[in-house]
Amino acid sequence: MCLGIPAKIIKISEGFATVDIGGIEREVSTILLEDEPLIDEYVLVHVGFAISKLSEVDAEETLKFLKEFSDEIY
Amino acid sequence: MKYIDEFRNPSIVNDILTSINKLVIKGRSYKIMEVCGTHTMAIAKYGLRDILPDNIDLVSGPGCPVCVISQGEIDAIFSLLEKEDVILFTYGDLMKTPGSNNESLLTYKAKGVDIRIILSPIDMLKEIENTNKELIFVSIGFETTSPANAILIKEMYKRKIKNFSVFPYNKIMPGIIDVILRDKDLNIDGFICPGHVAAVTGTNLFEPIVKKNRAAVVAGFEIIDILLAIRAIVLQVNNGTFRVENLYKRVVSDNGNSLARQHIDDVFEITSSIWRGVGSVERSGLALKDDFQQYNVLNKFDLIIESIYDKKGCKCGEILMGKKSPYECSLFSKECKPESPIGPCMVSTEGTCAAYYKYMVKSEHY
Numbered sequence: 070m071c072l073g074i075p076a077k078i079i080k081i082s083e084g085f086a087t088v089d090i091g092g093i094e095r096e097v098s099t100i101l102l103e104d105e106p107l108i109d110e111y112v113l114v115h116v117g118f119a120i121s122k123l124s125e126v127d128a129e130e131t132l133k134f135l136k137e138f139s140d141e142i143y
Numbered sequence: 144m145k146y147i148d149e150f151r152n153p154s155i156v157n158d159i160l161t162s163i164n165k166l167v168i169k170g171r172s173y174k175i176m177e178v179c180g181t182h183t184m185a186i187a188k189y190g191l192r193d194i195l196p197d198n199i200d201l202v203s204g205p206g207c208p209v210c211v212i213s214q215g216e217i218d219a220i221f222s223l224l225e226k227e228d229v230i231l232f233t234y235g236d237l238m239k240t241p242g243s244n245n246e247s248l249l250t251y252k253a254k255g256v257d258i259r260i261i262l263s264p265i266d267m268l269k270e271i272e273n274t275n276k277e278l279i280f281v282s283i284g285f286e287t288t289s290p291a292n293a294i295l296i297k298e299m300y301k302r303k304i305k306n307f308s309v310f311p312y313n314k315i316m317p318g319i320i321d322v323i324l325r326d327k328d329l330n331i332d333g334f335i336c337p338g339h340v341a342a343v344t345g346t347n348l349f350e351p352i353v354k355k356n357r358a359a360v361v362a363g364f365e366i367i368d369i370l371l372a373i374r375a376i377v378l379q380v381n382n383g384t385f386r387v388e389n390l391y392k393r394v395v396s397d398n399g400n401s402l403a404r405q406h407i408d409d410v411f412e413i414t415s416s417i418w419r420g421v422g423s424v425e426r427s428g429l430a431l432k433d434d435f436q437q438y439n440v441l442n443k444f445d446l447i448i449e450s451i452y453d454k455k456g457c458k459c460g461e462i463l464m465g466k467k468s469p470y471e472c473s474l475f476s477k478e479c480k481p482e483s484p485i486g487p488c489m490v491s492t493e494g495t496c497a498a499y500y501k502y503m504v505k506s507e508h509y
């Protein structure tokens with residue numbers, strides 16, 4: 070039930086955003102986000118609320134770590 | 144899809160597994176508990192128990208919000224439905240949970256009771272204009288879900304809605320983590336901490352774990368996220384140095400979401416709460432604050448929560464505390480199946496028994 074789904078913001082209105090969740094459009098509340106949502110950003114959606122922005126920088130960092138990690142093994 | 148596919152890359156999965164295999168010390172065991180139902184499902188789905196080294200023991204914890212609700216709390220919902228003509232709004236996960244009378248919300252709905260599944264609590268707001276009947280919300284969930292539930296309650300208050308009330312069944316992690324840490328039989332070496340709970344609370348929620356010299360790693364939900372967390376726990380255990388590690392930084396900031404916490408604090412206060420199979424646990428639930436007590440369905444309709452913690456024969460309580468696996472329940476996959484569930488662990492999409500049944504019944508473990 071604590072499932073959160075990454076969704077891409079495609080439209081923004083007062084307190085809400087239309088997001089694309091794997092090809093399906095849905096309206097979610099953005100009032101729990103601490104920073105302004107922006108078009109094309111990804112958010113984590115839980116029971117109709119965006120609860121966190123997904124950080125591209127941090128995702129890239131993990132991926133970079135994974136790459137170095139794989140290189141190290143071989 | 145972005146942020147998902149990259150974390151499922153099979154060759155990286157293999158690399159991490161190789162690394163875990165090299166790191167584990169022969170002759171010692173690593174008991175690792177996942178505290179989130181979504182992790183439970185993912186671990187079963189990816190068959191991690193079969194591919195990890197034998198001395199890594201993955202046990203499930205109390206992370207499915209539907210499963211941890213006590214039998215008495217479920218029965219109280221049904222006793223209301225028996226006597227009052229109301230409209231009940233619930234998250235879908237609760238629909239099949241059986242009561243002591245073996246009914247479920249699904250069977251009540253089939254009998255004509257007005258029960259509506261909502262994807263978001265704010266969907267209820269659309270119904271206010273349409274009826275004078277009492278609108279009842281089953282407020283369940285952990286810290287991840289509580290902010291949304293709080294926002295609904297605040298909105299009803301602002302609009303001065305009188306025909307609205309809630310079953311205040313929200314649970315929170317600190318008290319139950321404490322119970323697990325104090326349990327002498329359990330001896331968990333490390334915890335895969337629930338990422339989406341941490342997205343709200345921040346990572347310091349898990350400090351008590353490392354203070355007791357156990358590993359705590361906040362993880363995401365893809366196979367690579369979970370394997371990385373297991374690897375990090377093995378490393379912490381090997382080194383004997385324990386800290387809360389956040390391996391889900393792309394979603395969880397160390398401080399969590401203070402706005403979301405504020406909404407919880409506005410509406411709820413921390414209280415003791417009854418957990419299935421465990422009983423009353425201090426600092427483990429959320430009660431409505433005084434301003435919002437008018438929405439407490441238990442007072443409004445004189446309902447009593449009986450002290451029934453579990454269902455007869457069902458081992459959900461012990462399974463939720465990592466003490467038993469579903470294979471140790473004699474009813475598992477015989478009398479108790481997803482089509483005919485006896486306990487909530489078989490009902491919920493995140494229940495441990497349901498996870499084992501769906502992905503592992505045919506595996507070599509059985």
Ligand code: SF4
Nearest residue numbers: 457458472479486496
């Ligand atoms: S298999 Fe069924 S009866 Fe046994 S513990 Fe799981 S839910 Fe309860």
